Amino acid sequence: MGKEAMIELSNVDVSFLVQRYGFSSIKQYFVSLGSKKLFERKPILHNIDISIERGECFGLIGKNGSGKSTLLRVMSGIIKPSSGIVDVRGAVAPMLALGIGLEPEMSGLENIKLCSAFMGVSVRHTNKAYEKILDFSELTQEEMEMQVKRYSTGMMARLGFAIATVYDPEILLIDEVLAVGDVGFQNKCYKRINEIREQGSTVVFVSHFLSEIQKICTRAACMDKGRIVKVGSVHEVGQYYNSLFEDPGVGHSRK
């Protein structure tokens, strides 16, 4: 593998300080004079080793709660690992998930400016992108001036995808968002993802659907209980993923 790695994670552990829920925990905390902890450390990801190369579309698959989204957030820098090294060499577009980052009270147009600012694009440059976003999202001028809260889920997904990809991100992270649009839009998204990839960017794609991953990804990993349990070709990982559901014993490699 002589290719250049864009995302490299080695020995990454992630754990969260999670508040113990409810009033009783606060009461216990004071009664025990602080010796009973108010927060507990909850491990989320264990020992993640992964290297994703330039121009690759990498799929992440796994059951609900296996840590896929958390891993994406680690890659985007939103979550800092509690140990290990995260090396991401490139500008990351906002993680694409449903309607995320869009301000429901504002119009589509205002949201373009706002999201661009969050992505680090100066307001001066948003006008140039506007036409392209309009074109890609298939929203009319009139709809663009409407408040986003009146959009349908599909419209939001279209706008979100258009904004996140318009500035040619070097790294694009997608968290099961394409399932919402209709088939026409899905195909358009796949096409755009391929385009971005061919320009030398890296795409990490999370999905529950094996078929989606098989359609666009070159390589994939399967996650289970916060660990990467299998890395390889889409085919291999797909087989492994399916086997998780046949035999619940597989993949429970607890220390």
Place this chain on the structure above:
Amino acid sequence: MSTEQSLKQRSGLLHYTELVFVVAWKNVKLRYKNSFFGFLWSLLNPLLFLAIFTFIFSQAFPDIENYPLFALTALIFWAFFSTTSNHILGSVVENASVLRSVYVPPIVFPLSQLIAGLINLLISFIPFGFIMYFLGFEASWVNLLVIPCTILFALFTFGFSVSMCAFNVYFRDMGMLWNSLQPALFYFTPIAYSSTLVPENMRWVMKFNPLYHFVELFRTVLYHGAVPSERQIMITGLLTLFMLVTGWIVFSKLKKGFIANY
């Protein structure tokens, strides 16, 4: 679909400064977006209190010359403190969805609420100026000192609220607590009454309230038309510094756990 402008690595103070202003402007627009009277509401609240206070207290406090002006010079800044602290308190939690999807330093949100509050206050100076003029306010150059005083007070408000904002991520009780404490603080601060009405031997208690010092500061500049004493400047300056440092420490310590607890 390629654009000349591509994504840059997000870093640098300049970018975040622009971001703070973009978000601040969004906040200003959002505040009054779905309301008919919009900006007028931010004037209405202090004016309503002014009317009530004038009706009730101007007879009760005959010693205070031009009572409406006396009350208004403090009410304007209380209104700023009250709304801005509330907005800052909720700012991080309200933007959880953004913070979960793109890397932005969380401090951007409280900061932009502060800027939004300041913009609102600056605009409201114009109508309040007219009202004060009708109340018999005599303008002088000294009144311009209200600008640095406002900046100082804004920084104080920020430092104070940003700690609450950080705690609010973990315990939503913070918002409820602050909502119920606010009216108490309002009456504990000499806004509707003069601090000279409080018996001499009890006045030291009042001075534990940082807002007391700021209200006196604004009254010195606007109501008495005088330059604040060195002592006043020092006390308010130190209070601001203390709040900013505390806010900074609390926020940077607590922000590490934000992501798991929004």
